[in-house]
Amino acid sequence: MTSSSANNLDTRPLLFTPIKICGLVIRNRIIASPMCQYLSVDGAPNDWQLMHLGRLAIGGCGIVFGEETAVEPDGRKTHNCAGLYKQSHVASYRKITDMIRSNGALPAIQLGHSGRKGSCHDAMRDWRALNNSDAENDLPPWQVMTPTAALSPPRPIPHKEMDQDDINRVVDDFRTATKRSIDAGYDIVEIHGAHGYLIHQFLSATSNQRKDNYGGSLANRMRFAVEVAAAVREEWPKQRPVFFRLSAVDGKGGSWTLADSISLAAALREVGIDMIDVSSGGITGSSNMPMVPRIPAYQARFASRIRHQANIGTIAVGGITTPQQAEDILRSGKADMIAMARELLWNADWPAHAAQSLGLDDPFSYLPTGYAHRLRQRESQKQMNINQDAKLIEKNFNFFLHASKSDSGP
Numbered sequence: 001m002t003s004s005s006a007n008n009l010d011t012r013p014l015l016f017t018p019i020k021i022c023g024l025v026i027r028n029r030i031i032a033s034p035m036c037q038y039l040s041v042d043g044a045p046n047d048w049q050l051m052h053l054g055r056l057a058i059g060g061c062g063i064v065f066g067e068e069t070a071v072e073p074d075g076r077k078t079h080n081c082a083g084l085y086k087q088s089h090v091a092s093y094r095k096i097t098d099m100i101r102s103n104g105a106l107p108a109i110q111l112g113h114s115g116r117k118g119s120c121h122d123a124m125r126d127w128r129a130l131n132n133s134d135a136e137n138d139l140p141p142w143q144v145m146t147p148t149a150a151l152s153p154p155r156p157i158p159h160k161e162m163d164q165d166d167i168n169r170v171v172d173d174f175r176t177a178t179k180r181s182i183d184a185g186y187d188i189v190e191i192h193g194a195h196g197y198l199i200h201q202f203l204s205a206t207s208n209q210r211k212d213n214y215g216g217s218l219a220n221r222m223r224f225a226v227e228v229a230a231a232v233r234e235e236w237p238k239q240r241p242v243f244f245r246l247s248a249v250d251g252k253g254g255s256w257t258l259a260d261s262i263s264l265a266a267a268l269r270e271v272g273i274d275m276i277d278v279s280s281g282g283i284t285g286s287s288n289m290p291m292v293p294r295i296p297a298y299q300a301r302f303a304s305r306i307r308h309q310a311n312i313g314t315i316a317v318g319g320i321t322t323p324q325q326a327e328d329i330l331r332s333g334k335a336d337m338i339a340m341a342r343e344l345l346w347n348a349d350w351p352a353h354a355a356q357s358l359g360l361d362d363p364f365s366y367l368p369t370g371y372a373h374r375l376r377q378r379e380s381q382k383q384m385n386i387n388q389d390a391k392l393i394e395k396n397f398n399f400f401l402h403a404s405k406s407d408s409g410p
């Protein structure tokens with residue numbers, strides 16, 4: 001544990017108060033949020049992810065999430081998305097988890113399935129659907145699955161509407177990927193149930209109008225999410241936490257509401273989910289539901305409502321950029337932890353800087369020992385006697401700048 005634990009418990013910023021979830025102690029409340037990189041090769045991460053996630057770990061986060069990781073090849077969004085659908089992937093993830101842990105953070109994986117949002121280009125190309133001409137460049141489109149094919153935006157290959165076998169198989173894929181995540185050394189697993197991907201497609205009536213046990217009533221639409229969550233929880237060690245990321249509300253024109261999210265969070269708590277990571281959006285439609293404004297901390301109020309009404313821990317994410325804003329979210333009881341994505345791309349050492357700005361005794365302790373040593377030395381240099389006396393400073397610089405050649409030595 002860092003030196004922050006030596007500070008007075010009442011006055012120590014909550015952001016830097018370690019938190020215990022299940023049997024796991026996390027050094028602070030700052031999470032590096034999942035961030036797709038679109039640089040995996042056949043699902044496997046490489047030196048890029050090692051460097052990118054390593055950079056976040058040494059900056060002082062408590063938890064470092066890897067990007068959304070598909071539980072089956074067709075559950076990726078693009079050909080270059082990460083996956084954990086082969087046993088041979090495990091070794092490349094193990095390299096990353098070892099490195100994150102050895103730098104004081106806990107490694108976390110986000111498991112997901114894209115459903116109807118698969119078979120496309122990456123974010124830089126606005127997720128444009130792959131078509132037959134992409135096949136000439138070794139990027140063939142593939143058939144995507146979804147709860148209700150007729151409601152899905154068109155793809156060159158018509159969607160497959162999932163039957164019971166497909167549903168069972170995907171739940172099983174989550175189970176297998178969970179076991180592989182244990183082998184790969186992760187401390188935390190998160191289920192991606194947000195942003196319009198497969199689980200969210202089942203939740204929202206805008207994308208799900210099935211007539212079987214997985215459509216219609218709220219309980220039926222939640223069934224797939226709860227089955228996945230129960231399967232993951234069953235495989236994951238009890239002393240390690242399972243998180244679930246949901247979209248608190250659909251995107252513009254959608255139908256999934258905050259009240260639905262509260263019901264879902266309560267149901268997830270019942271099957272042993274420890275924390276809800278509260279995002280929003282991803283499914284659009286033609287209702288009068290507005291877009292969520294992108295103001296600072298724009299999803300924190302959703303996290304608060306879910307935390308208090310579903311009685312479960314929450315993570316606030318979205319538009320959090322300043323230490324005081326993060327501290328206020330925790331102090332006001334809106335969330336138990338905060339997650340950040342884009343601000344960490346801008347400033348990967350944000351946690352150490354936040355520790356300084358919130359007045360911690362030794363903010364450098366959040367950085368690697370070698371960095372911390374040199375930075376403490378730089379601080380103590382400011383106190384050297386020679387630096388306190390303006391006349392002496394001037395005299396010494398006069399010596400260097402104006403001394404004749406013979407005065408200044410050979």
Ligand SMILES: Cc1cc2nc3c(=O)[nH]c(=O)nc-3n(C[C@H](O)[C@H](O)[C@H](O)COP(=O)(O)O)c2cc1C
Pocket residue numbers: 033034035036037067068110192194195245279317318319320339340341342343
């Ligand atoms: C480059 C990038 C990639 C992202 N990839 C994922 C992802 O794989 N899974 C996910 O749930 N969210 C993903 N997100 C969303 C972030 O995790 C986060 O929720 C969102 O960016 C809002 O937080 P921010 O305002 O701190 O960036 C991504 C965001 C960025 C910027």
